[in-house]
Amino acid sequence: MQCLMVTLLSQPRRIPGGLRLDANKAQSLQQPLRAAGVPERLYIPLSQHIGDAAEPLVEVGDQVLKGQLIARSPGYISAPVHASSSGEVVAIGDYPVPHPSGMQAACIVIATDGRDQAAADDLRMENVLQADPADIRQRVRDAGIVGLGGAGFPTSVKLNPGPDREVDLLVINAAECEPYISCDEALMCSRPWEILEGIRIMRHALQARQVVIGIEDNMPNAIQCLQHCLDESEETGIRMIPVPTIYPAGGEKQLIYALTGEEVPSQGLPIDLGIVCHNVGTAAAIARALLQGEPLISRVVTVTGEGVRQPANLEVRIGTPVAALIEACGGYTDAVARLLMGGPMMGFSLRSDTIPAIKTTNCILAASYREAPQAPPASPCIRCSDCVDVCPAGLLPQQLYWYAHARDFDRIQDYHLFDCIECGCCAQVCPSHIPLVQYYRFAKTEIWSLESERQFSELARQRHEARLQRLEREKKALEERRAKARKSLKPKAGDADAKQAEIAAALQRVKAKKAEQSVQARNTSELTEQQQADIAAAERRRSPGSGQP
Amino acid sequence: MLTAMLAIGTLAALFGLLLGYSAIRFRVEGDPIVDQIDHLLPQTQCGQCGYAGCRPYAEAIANGEADINQCPPGGEAGIQALAELLGVDPKPLNAEHGEHTEKRVAVIDEKTCIGCTLCIQACPVDAILGAAKQMHTVIESECTGCDLCVPPCPVDCIEMVPVKQTISRWKWPYPEDTGGAIAEPVGEPGNQLI
Numbered sequence: 001m002q003c004l005m006v007t008l009l010s011q012p013r014r015i016p017g018g019l020r021l022d023a024n025k026a027q028s029l030q031q032p033l034r035a036a037g038v039p040e041r042l043y044i045p046l047s048q049h050i051g052d053a054a055e056p057l058v059e060v061g062d063q064v065l066k067g068q069l070i071a072r073s074p075g076y077i078s079a080p081v082h083a084s085s086s087g088e089v090v091a092i093g094d095y096p097v098p099h100p101s102g103m104q105a106a107c108i109v110i111a112t113d114g115r116d117q118a119a120a121d122d123l124r125m126e127n128v129l130q131a132d133p134a135d136i137r138q139r140v141r142d143a144g145i146v147g148l149g150g151a152g153f154p155t156s157v158k159l160n161p162g163p164d165r166e167v168d169l170l171v172i173n174a175a176e177c178e179p180y181i182s183c184d185e186a187l188m189c190s191r192p193w194e195i196l197e198g199i200r201i202m203r204h205a206l207q208a209r210q211v212v213i214g215i216e217d218n219m220p221n222a223i224q225c226l227q228h229c230l231d232e233s234e235e236t237g238i239r240m241i242p243v244p245t246i247y248p249a250g251g252e253k254q255l256i257y258a259l260t261g262e263e264v265p266s267q268g269l270p271i272d273l274g275i276v277c278h279n280v281g282t283a284a285a286i287a288r289a290l291l292q293g294e295p296l297i298s299r300v301v302t303v304t305g306e307g308v309r310q311p312a313n314l315e316v317r318i319g320t321p322v323a324a325l326i327e328a329c330g331g332y333t334d335a336v337a338r339l340l341m342g343g344p345m346m347g348f349s350l351r352s353d354t355i356p357a358i359k360t361t362n363c364i365l366a367a368s369y370r371e372a373p374q375a376p377p378a379s380p381c382i383r384c385s386d387c388v389d390v391c392p393a394g395l396l397p398q399q400l401y402w403y404a405h406a407r408d409f410d411r412i413q414d415y416h417l418f419d420c421i422e423c424g425c426c427a428q429v430c431p432s433h434i435p436l437v438q439y440y441r442f443a444k445t446e447i448w449s450l451e452s453e454r455q456f457s458e459l460a461r462q463r464h465e466a467r468l469q470r471l472e473r474e475k476k477a478l479e480e481r482r483a484k485a486r487k488s489l490k491p492k493a494g495d496a497d498a499k500q501a502e503i504a505a506a507l508q509r510v511k512a513k514k515a516e517q518s519v520q521a522r523n524t525s526e527l528t529e530q531q532q533a534d535i536a537a538a539e540r541r542r543s544p545g546s547g548q549p
Numbered sequence: 550m551l552t553a554m555l556a557i558g559t560l561a562a563l564f565g566l567l568l569g570y571s572a573i574r575f576r577v578e579g580d581p582i583v584d585q586i587d588h589l590l591p592q593t594q595c596g597q598c599g600y601a602g603c604r605p606y607a608e609a610i611a612n613g614e615a616d617i618n619q620c621p622p623g624g625e626a627g628i629q630a631l632a633e634l635l636g637v638d639p640k641p642l643n644a645e646h647g648e649h650t651e652k653r654v655a656v657i658d659e660k661t662c663i664g665c666t667l668c669i670q671a672c673p674v675d676a677i678l679g680a681a682k683q684m685h686t687v688i689e690s691e692c693t694g695c696d697l698c699v700p701p702c703p704v705d706c707i708e709m710v711p712v713k714q715t716i717s718r719w720k721w722p723y724p725e726d727t728g729g730a731i732a733e734p735v736g737e738p739g740n741q742l743i
Contacts, residue, residue, distance in 0.1 A: 047716075047717075097716070099716055099719075100721075101716060101719040103714070103715075103716045103719060104716075105715075105716045378724075407723075435724050438721065438724040439724055441721040442720070442721045442722065442723050442724060444721070445719075445720040445721045446720060446721075449718075449720055450626070453591070456693075457590070457591050457592040458588075458592070459691075460591075460592035460593070460594070460674050460691070460693050461587070461592040461603070463674040463675055463676070463691065464592065464594050464602065464603075464673050464674050466675070467673065467674065467675045470675075
């Protein structure tokens with residue numbers, strides 16, 4: 001059993017690189033968190049998580065209840081999907097989904113009936129803090145909970161350190177570092193108790209020795225709410241440590257470095273250090289599922305930007321079209337220019353507002369031209385190395401750019417391309433306005449695609465070789481059969497009678513076989529004269545002695 | 550002087566023996582370069598290069614009989630990889646051998662198939678399922694798109710269709726390709742949406 005000890009620093013470290021950005025969060029925090037209501041139609045994608053897409057269990061026309069399981073997870077790295085409200089399934093097919101490609105994917109569409117009737121509760125656990133961690137993980141899986149920080153990794157998998165690893169430290173990521181996004185802060189100010197309960201459940205499931213909440217120091221309200229909650233509960237095992245506000249301090253590896261001074265190994269995971277990191281929203285979702293019996297059917301989404309009249313944080317049902325959320329915030333202003341899902345650094349443009357908000361949607365940014373300006377066209381790289389100064393992962397963005405540009409996919413991996421977290425700091429500071437992150441994303445998907453092509457080629461080669469071997473085998477077997485037959489048929493010298501007997505026997509065998517295989521005549525009950533004449537002629541032709549084989 | 554000559558002579562003899570022994574003990578059968586070339590080829594077994602399959606083409610390259618730019622399914626990436634392996638300059642694909650198309654798979658029209666097994670015999674990776682007088686079907690995940698099953702079919706029921714693009718197979722485009730039309734973060738050229 002690997003026992004790693006992690007020391008929490010009394011004074012958090014400053015992460016390498018990073019950028020000081022204007023927070024722009026106050027606009028959406030003026031009002032308290034409120035519910036967005038249930039829209040007329042819910043478009044619920046089958047894949048809202050990392051891993052295999054869920055498989056639908058319902059059919060068009062089925063009536064479903066709120067929280068009912070509508071798609072099951074087929075594999076380990078997957079998550080089930082539930083109905084976000086009661087109503088009728090009106091379609092299962094391809095619809096626009098939130099994805100940078102703008103492509104469509106399979107969704108279950110529910111026309112809500114306004115009753116919002118809940119399904120039977122089979123998720124609630126009694127005495128959850130004494131339960132078997134495996135049972136807790138199963139319930140978390142059944143509740144469809146995925147990482148709500150943005151990546152959407154199935155949480156039940158991340159609550160399983162494995163049989164030979166121990167978790168020394170559970171980090172709760174409350175460092176919402178990207179500008180404009182304030183959903184976690186709103187959650188912490190309105191439901192700190194739910195968060196605390198969720199943290200306790202996770203600590204028990206992971207058997208973690210220590211727990212720390214990493215929070216940015218520019219959210220004093222949230223810090224106060226959580227601290228008050230911790231004090232009231234007399235919870236001594238959970239510490240809260242504010243870290244210096246800098247983008248991207250909320251990145252998993254960056255936060256761990258800030259809190260512990262330890263670096264997660266290249267292409268490794270925090271569990272390699274005995275650490276597990278979960279988002280604060282995920283903790284709240286776990287508490288809601290296991291203590292109140294509600295699966296993951298809603299989440300907090302920040303709707304903000306100069307393009308929307310009343311920026312706010314809303315509790316949104318999964319599958320709600322973005323247009324409904326904008327409406328709930330007073331509609332568009334005249335200044336709106338672009339619609340982004342996510343924040344200004346890592347978000348992606350949406351082609352229309354009919355796209356639904358899903359489990360990993362943390363923010364809808366209706367940006368004006370001022371907030372989302374058109375970048376000037378890219379100029380050549382001048383090797384200024386500003387990008388290197390700000391990279392929080394300690395990489396060399398300049399080198400990654402040159403090799404991606406040259407499509408040299410071997411060399412680029414020597415510079416640890418897959419440790420890039422795509423935070424966008426490098427692109428932000430580049431004086432030549434080179435879209436650096438686009439190059440890294442291109443290189444990553446290209447490398448994955450080449451790898452899968454290589455595997456396919458390897459398989460094809462094996463199949464081809466197997467086929468050649470099969471043909472060899474068959475040829476050899478045929479040769480052997482022929483050799484055997486030839487031997488048995490060798491005529492004995494001068495025995496003409498024996499030969500005649502052989503020939504006669506062979507002819508008999510052929511006749512018998514033919515009689516056996518003769519085609520059965522059908523539809524012969526009522527024959528016209530012409531048909532009878534045709535049949536007689538055919539029989540004559542076919543009779544033995546006519547020379548036909 | 551004599552000691553120097555003896556010393557060098559002895560060392561030379563020693564090393565000579567060592568090398569001779571290694572040459573026999575560690576001899577490698579066949580030419581490993583052929584395996585390495587074969588691993589870089591796409592294994593479509595289509596014959597567009599002019600050879601009977603990927604392995605014969607690999608052997609021809611190793612012998613110097615064939616050039617590295619004769620494989621259309623491998624495309625530019627394949628030529629680059631071969632050039633790097635062999636230490637030669639990459640060159641554009643030889644158009645005489647065909648052009649690099651998107652990945653396609655064979656689909657049999659089941660209404661027309663007569664169950665003659667000619668396509669099954671033609672498929673170099675045994676990707677067609679069927680038997681005499683039984684329905685034939687192409688196993689899509691194993692089909693390499695080599696086109697070899699299309700000519701033998703006596704009723705012309707095999708069609709080559711492009712593989713359907715799904716969201717999970719989607720790749721980020723090369724940034725200069727899009728002219729800024731693809732979705733991307735703020736601060737970079739983008740399209741107006743609303």
